[in-house]
Amino acid sequence: MRTIVAVSPAEVYDRLPAALDGSGPALLPGGPETLAGPFGPGEDSPDDPTAVVVATSGSTGEPKGVLLPASALLASAEATHKRLGGPGRWVLATPARYVGGIQVLVRSLLAGEPPVQLHLDEGFRVPDFVAAVAEVLRTPGRHYTALVPTQLARIVAVPQALEALRALDGIVMGGAPLSAELRAAAEGVPLVSAYGMSETASGCVYDGVPLDGVAVKLVGDRVAISGPTLARGYRNRPDLTAESFVDGWFVTSDLGRFVDGRLEILGRADDVINTGGVKVPANAVERLLERYVEAACVVGLDHPEWGQIVAAAVVGEAGHDELRAHVRAELGAPAVPKVVKTIDRMPLRGPGKVDRAAVRHYLSQ
Template sequence: MRSVVAISPAEVFEHLPAALAGSGPALLPGGPESLTGPLGPGEDSPADPTAVVVATSGSTGEPKGVLLSKSALLASAEATHKRLGGPGRWVLATTPRYIGGIQVLVRSLLSEMPPVPVDLESGFRVPDFVAAVKEVLKAPSRHYTALVPTQLARIVAVPEGLAALRCLDGVVMGGAPLSDELREAAAGAKLVSAYGMSETASGCVYDGVPLEGVRVKLVNDRVAITGPVLARGYRGRPDLTQESFADGWFITSDLGRIVDGKLEILGRADDMINTGGVKVPANAVERLLERHVEAACVVALDHPEWGQIVAAAVVGDVDIEHLRRHVRAELGAPAVPKVLKVIEEMPLRGPGKVDRAAVRRILNPIERDAPGSS
């Protein structure tokens, strides 16, 4: 019986070939010990071994362990290379603790070219990224990287960073939505906006178009995905697996629409704020605020009179009343944040993903001071 073992993200590339072949244990990069141990019924297959278990970076409750098989990981990597124009050498700029970094390693194995890692020990720094790009360009091949928007914002702010970015044949953007403003700032770079998650073995819809073998549809306005990239389910949680994986489809928590054959993500279903009987999409308020600030996060706070109120944390040197006027003018009075606070930096819970629970604690003294909060 095969088991799941926890390893450091730095060890993933070394042990990944054995995990994919089924001759070694399934790998849990940097995950909690609660997800280790023997694989249970339905969690593994001799013909298609579970290679990696990814601990999701959920902001509430215990992390879920997403079971990713060899076939799902390889299908994703192969489809990515096909969409980008062929195998190549990759700059590893995100941690292999999460699926984005893991897939860079899987793609590197398929390309038979080791990745060039960026030193992230002291955080992401543009000079380190530039050095990694220079190294990867030495190989006579196609050249790629995968980034999150916070990294891209730092890169385009430095001329040498933007110049290095433009030398690559493809830059897969994931982790969080890519704004039009940031895409424009990176003009000349070959950016691809990827939508996906651990349950789909990384991004599976590029610039609104599903990768080969992947299909999407809407189920009660929620995005549903099927194809060879789907995970087996959740480690030790057959109930959650049955709830989320139905008849070969993975039902996401994201609201979407299909426009001219392309998928557009409207935000998370649970991010809809019902204030005084009016439904306000948090994602729409965030996008508007981000035109005027460095970063924004909009959440719902409970309120005795309104049921919920719109609350926002922003990063940047801004006039709060100026922001409120913009929201009122474009989205209407119900969308105006009743609580609006400027903070130094946005709390994160993964590669480029805002920790909404932490933002709620910052904005709501009651949540911040509740037992067990931190």
């Protein structure tokens, strides 16, 4: 009987081939031990072994274990290479405990080129990244990396690092939305903004266009995804699996719309703030504020009169009254944050995702 074993992120690349072909156990990189152990009913298949279990970086409650079969991981890697222009050598710049880092390893195995892996125990260091890019460029062919926006922001601030990025053939951006301002600061860099999650074996929509084999639709105003990259479900949670994976579609918690045929993500359904009966998308306020500050996180705080009020944490030196005026002018009075606080840096969970629960706690004090 196959089982799930907890491994360190550093072990994943060497153990991944056996996990993919089913000759070895499924891998749980850096996840809680409670997700390890024998498979439950329906969690594995001899015809398509579950290769990796990814612990999601949920901000509340226990992490969910996303069951990723070999077919989903391989389909995602093959479709990514096709979209980018062919297999190549990768710089692994994000931890292999998250699906984005795991997929860099799967792509590397398919390409037959070992990745250059950054040592991230003490965090992401721009000089180390520049050295890693120089190493992959010694290999003939195409050259790639995957980053989150916080890493890209540090890179574009260093001219030598920005030139290193421009030498690559593709940079897959994930983990969090890529702002127009950050994309502009990385002029000349071949960025691809990827949308996806652990349940879709990493990014499955690139610059608003689904990868080959992937389909996207709206269920109400929520994004739903189908195709060969979908997870099998959740570890030990058949109830959540049945709720989220419906008739071959994974129904996300993200709100979206199609603009000129491309998918645009508007934010999470649970990030819509109902203030005085008016629904304010937190993501829209964040995108506006980030024109004037380095980073912003907008949440709803409970209020006895309004139900909720809009509150914002910002990183940067812009005046709070000035920020409120910009929001009022473009989004209207209901979207104006009644609480604004400056924070040194955003608390993060997972690969570049803001810990909204921690921000909400900070703003409520």
